[in-house]
Amino acid sequence: xxxxxxxxxxxxxxxxxxxxxxxxxxxxxxxxxxxxxxxxxxxxxxxxxxxxxxxxxxxxxxxxxxxxxxxxxxxxxxxxxxxxxxxxxxxxxxxxxxxxxxxxxxxxxxxxxxxxxxxxxxxxxxxxxxxxxxxxxxxxxxxxxxxxxxxxxxxxxxxxxxxxxxxxxxxxxxxxxxxxxxxxxxxxxxxxxxxxxxxxxxxxxxxxxxxxxxxxxxxxxxxxxxxxxxxxxxxxxxxxxxxxxxxxxxxxxxxxxxxxxxxxxxxxxxxxxxxxxxxxxxxxxxxxxxxxxxxxxxxxxxxxxxx
Amino acid sequence: xxxxxxxxxxxxxxxxxxxxxxxxxxxxxxxxxxxxxxxxxxxxxxxxxxxxxxxxxxxxxxxxxxxxxxxxxxxxxxxxxxxxxxxxxxxxxxxxxxxxxxxxxxxxxxxxxxxxxxxxxxxxxxxxxxxxxxxxxxxxxxxxxxxxxxxxxxxxxxxxxxxxxxxxxxxxxxxxxxxxxxxxxxxxxxxxxxxxxxxxxxxxxxxxxxxxxxxxxxxxxxxxxxxxxxxxxxxxxxxxxxxxxxxxxxxxxxxxxxxxxxxxxxxxxxxxxxx
Amino acid sequence: xxxxxxxxxxxxxxxxxxxxxxxxxxxxxxxxxxxxxxxxxxxxxxxxxxxxxxxxxxxxxxxxxxxxxxxxxxxxxxxxxxxxxxxxxxxxxxxxxxxxxxxxxxxxxxxxxxxxxxxxxxxxxxxxxxxxxxxxxxxxxxxxxxxxxxxxxxxxxxxxxxxxxxxxxxxxxxxxxxxxxxxxxxxxxxxxxxxxxxxxxxxxxxxxxxxxxxxxxxxxxxxxxxxxxxxxxxxxxxxxxxxxxxxxxxxxxxxxxxxxxxxxxxxxxxxxxxxxxxxxxxxxxxxxxxxxxxxxxxxxxxxxxxxxxxxxxxxxxxxxxxxxxxxxxxxxxxxxxxxxxxxxxxxxxx
Numbered sequence: 001x002x003x004x005x006x007x008x009x010x011x012x013x014x015x016x017x018x019x020x021x022x023x024x025x026x027x028x029x030x031x032x033x034x035x036x037x038x039x040x041x042x043x044x045x046x047x048x049x050x051x052x053x054x055x056x057x058x059x060x061x062x063x064x065x066x067x068x069x070x071x072x073x074x075x076x077x078x079x080x081x082x083x084x085x086x087x088x089x090x091x092x093x094x095x096x097x098x099x100x101x102x103x104x105x106x107x108x109x110x111x112x113x114x115x116x117x118x119x120x121x122x123x124x125x126x127x128x129x130x131x132x133x134x135x136x137x138x139x140x141x142x143x144x145x146x147x148x149x150x151x152x153x154x155x156x157x158x159x160x161x162x163x164x165x166x167x168x169x170x171x172x173x174x175x176x177x178x179x180x181x182x183x184x185x186x187x188x189x190x191x192x193x194x195x196x197x198x199x200x201x202x203x204x205x206x207x208x209x210x211x212x213x214x215x216x217x218x219x220x221x222x223x224x225x226x227x228x229x230x231x232x233x234x235x236x237x238x239x240x241x242x243x244x245x246x247x248x249x250x251x252x253x254x255x256x257x258x259x260x261x262x263x264x265x266x267x268x269x270x271x272x273x274x275x276x277x278x279x280x281x282x283x284x285x286x287x288x289x290x291x292x293x294x295x296x297x298x299x300x301x302x303x304x305x306x307x
Numbered sequence: 308x309x310x311x312x313x314x315x316x317x318x319x320x321x322x323x324x325x326x327x328x329x330x331x332x333x334x335x336x337x338x339x340x341x342x343x344x345x346x347x348x349x350x351x352x353x354x355x356x357x358x359x360x361x362x363x364x365x366x367x368x369x370x371x372x373x374x375x376x377x378x379x380x381x382x383x384x385x386x387x388x389x390x391x392x393x394x395x396x397x398x399x400x401x402x403x404x405x406x407x408x409x410x411x412x413x414x415x416x417x418x419x420x421x422x423x424x425x426x427x428x429x430x431x432x433x434x435x436x437x438x439x440x441x442x443x444x445x446x447x448x449x450x451x452x453x454x455x456x457x458x459x460x461x462x463x464x465x466x467x468x469x470x471x472x473x474x475x476x477x478x479x480x481x482x483x484x485x486x487x488x489x490x491x492x493x494x495x496x497x498x499x500x501x502x503x504x505x506x507x508x509x510x511x512x513x514x515x516x517x518x519x520x521x522x523x524x525x526x527x528x529x530x531x532x533x534x535x536x537x538x539x540x541x542x543x544x545x546x547x548x549x550x551x552x553x554x555x556x557x558x559x560x561x562x563x564x565x566x567x568x569x570x571x572x573x574x575x576x577x578x579x580x581x582x
Numbered sequence: 583x584x585x586x587x588x589x590x591x592x593x594x595x596x597x598x599x600x601x602x603x604x605x606x607x608x609x610x611x612x613x614x615x616x617x618x619x620x621x622x623x624x625x626x627x628x629x630x631x632x633x634x635x636x637x638x639x640x641x642x643x644x645x646x647x648x649x650x651x652x653x654x655x656x657x658x659x660x661x662x663x664x665x666x667x668x669x670x671x672x673x674x675x676x677x678x679x680x681x682x683x684x685x686x687x688x689x690x691x692x693x694x695x696x697x698x699x700x701x702x703x704x705x706x707x708x709x710x711x712x713x714x715x716x717x718x719x720x721x722x723x724x725x726x727x728x729x730x731x732x733x734x735x736x737x738x739x740x741x742x743x744x745x746x747x748x749x750x751x752x753x754x755x756x757x758x759x760x761x762x763x764x765x766x767x768x769x770x771x772x773x774x775x776x777x778x779x780x781x782x783x784x785x786x787x788x789x790x791x792x793x794x795x796x797x798x799x800x801x802x803x804x805x806x807x808x809x810x811x812x813x814x815x816x817x818x819x820x821x822x823x824x825x826x827x828x829x830x831x832x833x834x835x836x837x838x839x840x841x842x843x844x845x846x847x848x849x850x851x852x853x854x855x856x857x858x859x860x861x862x863x864x865x866x867x868x869x870x871x872x873x874x875x876x877x878x879x880x881x882x883x884x885x886x887x888x889x890x891x892x893x894x895x896x897x898x899x900x901x902x903x904x905x906x907x908x909x910x911x912x913x914x915x916x917x918x919x920x921x922x923x924x925x926x927x928x929x930x931x932x
Contacts, residue, residue, distance in 0.1 A: 004651070008405065011486055015401035019394040019417070019457050026454035027420055030428025030435065037430060094324060097317055105318075111569045112325040115332065118565045120515035120533045123557050126540055127335045130550070138334065138350045172327070180573070225422075233424040236517045240537060256426075263430060273430055280427040291422050474667035477634050482681025482728070483655030492680075496671045 031284065037277035048274070055278040069279070071250055072258040073286075075163055079254065080231045082167035083174075088223060090171070091178030096208050098179075099186040110183075117176030125240030128169045132156050156241065159251040166252055170237055174230070178223040185219035186212055225294045232287050235260060255283050336558060339363055339551035346547055363552030367539065373556060375528065376535035383445050383531060384513045387452040391509050394453065395460035396468075396498055400490055402461070403468050404476070414465075420458030425451065426518055436523055443526035451519050456509040463508065467501040468494065503571050514561070532557055583768050584645035584658075584735035585610045586631070591640035593626055600626050602792045604640070608770065608785075613762050615771045617779040618789035618815070624772045625740055627789070631770065632738050633657050644735055655681075657736075660729035664741040666721045668713040668728075675709040678728045695731040702764070703727050719750045726761070739771040743778060755781060776816050780804070788812045810929035813855050819886055821855045821923070822897040828852055833924060836893035839871055841922045843932065852932065855923035858886065861899035867916030873897070875911045889913070 038055055040048040059065045094113060098106055116124065132139050132155060140152040155165040189212050197207045213220075235256030238246050244261045246253035259279040265271030337353060338346045345358035352358070367373065402414050425432075432451060433442075441447040471494060479489045520534040530538065536557045543549045565572065586608040593601040601623045608614050616624040629635045631642055633654035641648050649657045668677050675696060682692045700706045703723040713721055722742060729737055742758075743751045759782055762769055773779060779786045780800045788795040788803065788811070795815075796808040807813035813821045826833040828847045832840045833854055841854055864870075876896070877888035885906040887899045899915065907913060924932040 008407075012401055012405055012407065014487065015397040015405075015490070016413070018390075019398035019461065020413070022390075022394065022450065022454050023417060023420060023457050026432065026435075026450050027425050027428065027457075028416075030425075030431035031423065032428075033431035033434075034428045090324075094321070097321060100317070103317075105321075107570070109321045109325055110573060111566070113321075113328045114569075114573065115562070115565065116328055118511060118561055119332070119558060120517070120561075122515070122517050122533055122537045123554055126537075126550070126554055127331055130547075131331055131334060136347065136350060136547075141350070172331075229422055229424065233426060235426075239517065277430050280430065284423065284427045287423065472665060472667065474663045474665045475669065477629075477632075478661065478663060478667035478728075479669075479681070480634060481632060481654045481659065481661045482732070483684050484681055485684060488684065493669060 034277045035281045035284070037274055038281045041274050042272070055275060056282070059275070059278050059282060065275070068250065068253065068258055069282075072253045072255045075252065076232055076234075076254050078163060079167050079170070079234065080228060082164060083171055083227050083231055084224065086168065087171040087175050088178050088220070088227065091175050091223070092182055092213075092220070094175070095179050095182040095186055096212070098183055099212075100204070101191075113179065114176040116173045119173070121173065121236035122240040124169065124173045125237050128172075129156065129241050132165070157248060159248045162242070162248060162252045166237060166241060169241075170234070173237075177226070181219055181223055182216060185216040189215050221294065221298055225291060228290050228294070229287055232283060232290070255279065255286075259283065332558060332562070335551055336555045339548070339555040343548055346551070360548070361552075363546075363548030363550075364556070366543070366546070366549045367552045367556055370539070372527065372530070372535065373532075376530050376532040377560070379445060379524075379529055380514055380532040383448045383452065384510055386445075387449050387456060387513055388506060388509050390449065390453045391456040391460045392502065392505055395457050395505070396464050396495060396501075397490065398457070399461045399464035399468055400494055403465055414461075417458055417461050420455070421462060425455045429518070429522055433522055441523075443524050443529050445524065445529055447523045448519055448529075448531075451523065452509075452513045452516075456513070459508050460505050463504050464498065464501055467498055467504075471497050503574065507572055583610050583766065586736055586768060586770070587641075587643040588627075588631070589641045589643070591627070591630065591642065592638050593623075593630060593635070594638045600792055601630070604792075604794060606787060606794065606797065608768060611766050611768055613769045613771065613782060613784045614787060615773060615779040615783035615785075616787045616789055617773055617776055618795075620774060621791075622789040623792040624774075624789050628661075628738055628740055628770065628772050631736070632659055632661050655684075658732075658734050659736045659738055660732040660734040661738040661740065662722075662725045662729050662742045664744050666713075666725040666745075668721055668724055670713050673710050673712050674705060674716070674724050674727075677713070677724055678731050681728070682731060692731075695733065696727075699727040699730040702730065702761070718746050719754060722746065722754060723757075726758075730765070735768065737767050737769040739769065741773050742771075743773070743775070751778075758782060776818065780816070786816075788815060790815075806931070807855075807923065808931050810853060810855070810925050813923060813925070817857055819858050819898045819900075821857045824854045824856070824895060824897070826852050826854050835891075835895075837871060837891035837895060838869060839917075840869070841919070841924060843924060847926065847932065851927050853925040853929070855925060856897075856917055856921060858898045859900040860917055860921035861915045862917065863899075863901070863913050863915060865914075865916035870914035870916050873899075873913050873915055875907050875909055875913065878906055878909060880906060887913075 039050060039052055041051045041055060042048050059069050097103070098110060130136055134140065134152075134154045140149065143149050143152050153161065155161040193211060193215075194207060197211050202210070233256060234254050238252050238254055238257050239260070242252050242257075244257055244264070244266055246257040246261075259276055262269075262279055263271055263273060263276030334350065338350055340354040340360065341358045342360040342362070345352070345354070349358070354360075398417065402410055402417075436442050436447045441450075475493060475497075476489055479493050484493070514531075515533055516531075517533050517537060520529075520531040524530065525534065536553050539553050540550050543553075586606075588604055588606040591601060591604040592599065604627060606614075616627060618624050626635070630637050633649065633652060633656075637650055641650055643649065644657055644659070654661075669680060672680060678696050678699065679692050682695070696709075700709060703726060705720075705723055705727055708716060708720060708724070713724070716724065725742070739758075743754055746754060755778060758771075762782075771778075771782060783800055785797060785799055786803055787797045790811050796803060796812045798806075800816075803812055803816045807816060807821075810823065814823065824835045824837075824839065826835045826839070826841070828834075828843050828850050831843055831845050831848070833843045833847075833852050834840045835854060839854065843852065872892050873889040875887055875889050879886040879888070883902060883904065885901040887901050887907060888896060889899060890896050901907070926932050
């Protein structure tokens with residue numbers, strides 16, 4: 001028996017080893033090391049001193065740190081709300097339309113609408129920067145065409161509108177993902193259920209809201225949590241449009257850019273790896289709490305119906 | 308008839324949104340082929356004989372190391388995809404097949420990576436790469452992207468593996484096929500449909516990523532196309548021709564590949580999403 | 583070819599006991615069928631013999647070796663699966679040769695075996711096809727061919743005919759029988775279909791809830807079932823079972839049927855079993871049984887008459903001939919005493 005056991009262990013190492021190794025070393029360990037780093041502070045010589053949770057106190061309460069932190073945190077929440085309010089309903093609506101039977105050009109619509117998601121966030125950021133730029137005038141001209149020329153503003157440059165604008169650009173790009181996931185879930189609803197509902201006399205709208213929507217609730221839940229994780233991790237879009245300083249006046253600062261700035265430093269301050277690690281750990285905890293709330297609070301309630 | 312009205316309305320809405328989706332991209336690409344005057348003068352017009360110009364492209368292709376950037380992106384993405392597929396399939400197979408004490412725990416451990424973004428550990432990753440002398444190497448990116456892509460890949464592949472009939476591996480065992488050969492010769496060939504799904508979830512984030520190339524491999528030789536374009540644009544920000552051309556250089560290949568493979572891509576995405 | 587011995591075999595998954603204390607001796611070249619309802623453990627037993635699952639206790643011997651610790655490949659067995667389990671990405675020839683390559687056989691030997699098996703199973707024209715281009719029956723033959731080329735000591739069949747169309751099932755059954763005669767191989771065959779069991783087996787092992795109910799030749803099980811379960815399982819339609827009380831050394835049913843019984847059962851409740859095909863209409867019995875036809879199922883020359891006895895109990899009798907009775911007809915039935923089966927209160931044959 002022992003020889004068989006040895007063989008089994010060797011097999012397990014062979015199959016599981018590479019994946020577990022790479023994952024642990026380059027994904028798990030760095031996270032743990034970062035969390036540990038956040039409990040230290042470095043002095044001018046670069047040496048590290050253990051300070052426990054002092055960095056967190058600084059982050060949350062010290063006047064130099066708490067303003068940017070809470071600003072970034074609140075911006076992230078705004079960002080999330082924009083996505084939940086705009087991206088997901090649009091995604092659900094389009095998915096609902098695309099899943100209607102006998103729809104012509106379904107494939108074409110799908111391909112076209114999903115295109116932005118394929119492109120790099122950086123490219124998207126720059127492109128929209130140009131399109132919304134008052135210098136080029138395309139957007140202004142576009143609004144003028146509809147008689148709304150007066151509404152035009154350099155939204156990206158205004159403190160009051162920059163974040164929302166960037167949020168909408170992000171929605172524009174990423175609507176494809178909830179779209180695809182919900183579309184797939186809708187396809188999974190057995191056509192007999194829809195047929196039975198139609199025989200019962202329900203209109204398509206009614207069927208969508210009363211039959212299909214409840215059945216795809218788990219997928220909507222999944223989409224929500226993915227949105228949450230993605231939003232709180234966001235960095236690329238703001239960085240490409242606004243740079244690390246996330247202006248104007250930090251109105252577009254997210255936890256991701258705050259983290260980047262703190263770690264690398266910028267014109268205004270020296271980089272601080274330990275505070276950077278603190279921010280990263282804080283982000284991790286925020287995401288973790290969100291995921292836990294979802295898994296234990298919401299996921300439990302959503303039955304996954306199997307057919 | 309009321310039905311025709313409704314269908315018409317639906318198509319109106321979809322067409323409108325499709326336009327919203329592609330128009331910005333088209334604008335960028337279209338105008339990249341125009342002279343500066345036409346970009347500002349008639350932005351919505353297609354390039355005509357008079358307005359056609361490649362001046363931006365000349366600058367982009369001349370100054371930026373586009374060829375190198377593409378090669379870097381391509382090699383990093385493809386190699387990462389290959390390792391993610393290989394390691395992921397082996398791990399998914401072992402977890403599904405060889406139940407052992409703690410296999411459930413290990414599966415949980417591996418799946419945490421789906422939710423937790425790897426970027427948060429970047430500080431330590433950078434430190435590690437410095438220590439390992441891997442800064443500014445493509446290998447650093449490959450290692451990081453493999454670690455990033457494994458959890459999702461294992462999740463997806465596990466679903467596909469569970470669809471392979473158990474009898475098949477029993478038959479192979481009775482046939483006297485060694486365990487490793489069972490994986491490579493019986494199971495792996497049957498995972499071909501999974502490749503599309505895994506590819507969608509791995510390739511796109513890697514190719515489009517800015518963060519890790521910026522952090523780990525910003526050197527001129529190792530820049531990926533995303534980073535390279537971003538740096539170039541940062542430099543030539545007032546030169547609209549060059550900026551538009553640079554963006555188009557980044558967009559067009561991806562667009563072409565996407566359009567060619569769109570059907571497989573989308574079916575891969577929906578197949579994986581269903582599970 | 584080899585003999586097979588199972589000694590006090592049991593198998594549990596956690597707290598669930600699937601097989602309890604199975605002991606069985608199978609002779610060299612015998613065709614043994616394990617039969618029983620779903621969940622009786624027959625497939626589990628087959629997998630234990632194959633080595634696909636480990637035993638919880640007991641021993642398995644093939645030939646003179648105890649094979650408990652041996653991998654399937656080392657046991658010199660070959661298995662044919664219910665789903666055929668053909669490698670979908672390999673063609674027929676590759677399906678048959680895949681395993682042999684790992685046995686270290688020289689190429690000519692592999693070739694020879696494949697050619698011989700293909701001839702035996704008429705697969706010569708199909709060798710380059712992939713499984714998806716084959717019909718169910720053809721896939722079945724490839725699965726059998728894959729087993730034959732291994733030249734095993736024991737063949738194991740796991741419900742191989744279940745996925746075939748009814749007509750194909752009959753012809754394939756005949757093929758299997760012929761194969762057994764040709765190869766003179768030891769074969770263990772699992773099925774839930776008692777007709778397959780009756781027609782193919784040298785010996786049948788009836789299983790129920792993880793235990794062996796009875797082992798014997800088909801006719802032994804038919805004419806002398808050891809308990810009510812076997813009596814009800816073998817034979818279609820099912821044997822009629824009537825409750826009776828023993829009075830004065832005779833078991834008497836509520837509708838007046840009487841069967842002699844030994845004195846020790848006096849006063850006990852017993853069961854009398856009569857097969858539908860053993861009822862005689864008319865006949866010269868002193869005490870014929872009165873029955874009324876409630877339902878007639880016509881199958882051609884044979885009909886199944888569902889009838890009620892004077893006590894209201896229902897039974898089925900077989901009728902042969904074109905002019906079957908109609909609903910409502912009253913018939914007089916009798917049974918040969920030798921066709922009466924008696925079972926005690928626990929269901930064991932008396």
